Amino acid sequence: MTTKEYTNGDVTIIWQPEKCQHAAECVKNLPQVFHPKEKPWIQSQNASSAEIVETVGKCPSGALTIKSKS
Ligand code: SF4
Known part of the structure; x- marks a missing residue:
């Protein structure tokens, strides 16, 4: 399973594209992060x-x- 990681230096977001249903909840909640x-x-x-x-x-x-991180 593919995993991609995106960090802000503190927490790291892990995204698994095969699981993503493109429901866009993330885009609605935090549009400055999810583009x-x-x-x-x-x-x-x-x-x-x-x-x-x-x-x-x-x-x-x-x-x-x-x-x-910890
Ligand atoms: S909230 Fe929706 S679009 Fe965003 S990662 Fe999850 S399934 Fe994909």
Whole structure:
């Protein structure tokens, strides 16, 4: 399974494209981070770690998860 990682230096977002259902919950909740038409499409430096963790938790497919630094 493919995994891609995007870090803001604190938390790391892990995205599994095969699981993504393109429900766009992430885009609705945190549009400054999730840019479906750009590369890289996740720009994790644009939000706080708390905002990222909250939005990742709303992903309905489980395609997004968090890897903490510690
Ligand atoms: S919320 Fe999850 S399933 Fe929906 S587009 Fe974002 S990563 Fe994909």
